[in-house]
Amino acid sequence: MSSKNEPGFRESVEMLFMRAAEKMDLSSDIIDKIRVANSTYTVRFGVKLRGKIQTFTGYRSVHSEHAEPVKGGIRYALSVDQNEVEALASLMTYKCALVEVPFGGSKGGLCIDPRAWDEDELEHITRRFAFELIKRDLINPSQNVPAPDMGTGEREMAWIADQYHRMNTTDIDARACVTGKPLEVGGIRGRVEATGRGVQYGIREFFRHEMDKEAAGLKGGLGGKRVVIQGLGNVGYHAGKFLQEEDDCKIVAVIEHDGAVINDNGLDIETLKSHISEYGGVAKFPHGKHVEDGSLVLEHDCDILIPAALEGVINMDNAGRVKARFIVEAANGPITAGGDEILRKNGVVIMPDMFANAGGVTVSYFEWVKNLSHIRFGRMQRRQEEARQEMVIEALEKMTGESFPDELRGAFVSGADELALVRSGLDDTMRGAYNNMRDMWHRLKAEDPSMDLRTAAYMISIDRVVKSYSTLGL
Ligand code: NAD
Numbered sequence: 001m002s003s004k005n006e007p008g009f010r011e012s013v014e015m016l017f018m019r020a021a022e023k024m025d026l027s028s029d030i031i032d033k034i035r036v037a038n039s040t041y042t043v044r045f046g047v048k049l050r051g052k053i054q055t056f057t058g059y060r061s062v063h064s065e066h067a068e069p070v071k072g073g074i075r076y077a078l079s080v081d082q083n084e085v086e087a088l089a090s091l092m093t094y095k096c097a098l099v100e101v102p103f104g105g106s107k108g109g110l111c112i113d114p115r116a117w118d119e120d121e122l123e124h125i126t127r128r129f130a131f132e133l134i135k136r137d138l139i140n141p142s143q144n145v146p147a148p149d150m151g152t153g154e155r156e157m158a159w160i161a162d163q164y165h166r167m168n169t170t171d172i173d174a175r176a177c178v179t180g181k182p183l184e185v186g187g188i189r190g191r192v193e194a195t196g197r198g199v200q201y202g203i204r205e206f207f208r209h210e211m212d213k214e215a216a217g218l219k220g221g222l223g224g225k226r227v228v229i230q231g232l233g234n235v236g237y238h239a240g241k242f243l244q245e246e247d248d249c250k251i252v253a254v255i256e257h258d259g260a261v262i263n264d265n266g267l268d269i270e271t272l273k274s275h276i277s278e279y280g281g282v283a284k285f286p287h288g289k290h291v292e293d294g295s296l297v298l299e300h301d302c303d304i305l306i307p308a309a310l311e312g313v314i315n316m317d318n319a320g321r322v323k324a325r326f327i328v329e330a331a332n333g334p335i336t337a338g339g340d341e342i343l344r345k346n347g348v349v350i351m352p353d354m355f356a357n358a359g360g361v362t363v364s365y366f367e368w369v370k371n372l373s374h375i376r377f378g379r380m381q382r383r384q385e386e387a388r389q390e391m392v393i394e395a396l397e398k399m400t401g402e403s404f405p406d407e408l409r410g411a412f413v414s415g416a417d418e419l420a421l422v423r424s425g426l427d428d429t430m431r432g433a434y435n436n437m438r439d440m441w442h443r444l445k446a447e448d449p450s451m452d453l454r455t456a457a458y459m460i461s462i463d464r465v466v467k468s469y470s471t472l473g474l
Helices: 009-021 028-035 083-096 119-134 156-168 192-205 210-215 236-247 270-278 293-300 336-345 359-373 382-399 406-411 416-445 454-474
Strands: 039-049 052-064 070-077 104-111 144-148 226-230 250-254 259-262 289-291 304-307 326-328 349-351
Touching: 009 028, 009 083, 009 236, 009 336, 009 454, 028 039, 028 270, 039 226, 052 070, 052 119, 052 416, 070 083, 083 104, 083 359, 083 416, 083 454, 104 119, 104 144, 119 156, 119 293, 144 336, 144 359, 156 416, 192 210, 192 226, 192 236, 192 326, 192 349, 192 359, 226 236, 226 454, 236 250, 236 270, 250 270, 259 293, 289 293, 304 406, 326 382, 336 349, 349 454, 359 382, 359 416
Parallel strands: 070 104, 070 144, 226 250, 226 304, 304 326, 326 349
Antiparallel strands: 039 052, 052 104, 250 259, 259 289
């Protein structure tokens, strides 16, 4: 997707990594060690479908094992190749370090167009791919734990979990071999929405800091802010839905694989999503103007631009024409190193991918812990919390002689269930990581005007990985 004169995705990630690493007091050998992926396994396997043997190529890359298990999604797309999975695996290392989840970085992918196969065929293909990875411990609760990514979701994760269980019938922790599973097979409430929810929490935290908003030329709260989203898949849809329904943002354009739809008065995300599910794209959506070349709409006037689909979509060719002053990288790598340079010079504030989309891996961490502990969060304490709150009400009523307002009783007497705990843990993680990142950004900016949120994020992550290496040895 990047412009012809630009390096590919992996090189681009490495350039952004180097920009940060060079600002740190580190030896070149440790920088070189962290920069590259530790290993990448390629598998070519055959599945008999439609009367002949179809050969598929898949990958699982491990970027860093400074913490185990390593973690990272499995992507189904025709773009998948070794460079792409290595770039994505390295981003997983930095992401996990930044949000303090105790995993190393990994990523997998299958070079396939998932729309070209029906459900039964996809199940055969997924189980065969999983078999190849499981037998090499590239899927394993204590070593390597995949999750969904582009082109995969709960359904594929359930097949993978079942395949692992069939091959490891006595492993009591088998369910922890993969996250993003449906609830019935060990998933956690709030995982499907987690990445989009994390995008929302990240943006909310950004809007709590006047200085940060000012850097992006923004004022006031989130209400009424004009948002453009690229990709209305898992991440883009949830981010858009929550920003619209809970923060009153106005979604003025959505870019999809078949073009874009614009409505400066606001698009209703639920209605648009139903249209996409029914007709396969945004074309013919009756409540907006259709633009055939969707990439042009990345340049549409808005307050917040959220690329949530592919990598390299904002690059040296178009970065100079982007009007948004605040870009939230919900996708992995949507801005190339060259594009990043241009945007920074133009005063655009970029919330980097390794932070913005970290909600997915954060809730995956909660799911993994739930699977290992074999109990739903909140099960032991919820009713006990409620009983205590009832006692507080009773005491207040006795002390004041007044009765507690009925309209507040329900909200006051409610112990946290799993979903509430997941959201609280996610919000806390996103706020904490954002504040670490912005502290570093503003502290170093005084002496180095080229500092930005991405460089700060890399510096925090690299420092944590270096500390693990030096504590543990290589
Ligand atoms: P998805 O497959 O659910 O959705 C991707 C969407 O992008 C689809 O609606 C697709 O039609 C659309 N799309 C495809 N080509 C496009 C094009 N040329 N222009 C515009 N839209 C196009 O994928 P997802 O899980 O939402 O992932 C999106 C991005 O977020 C990826 O970069 C992924 O790595 C990243 N991410 C996902 C998760 C997760 O939990 N799913 C977590 C972290 C990061």
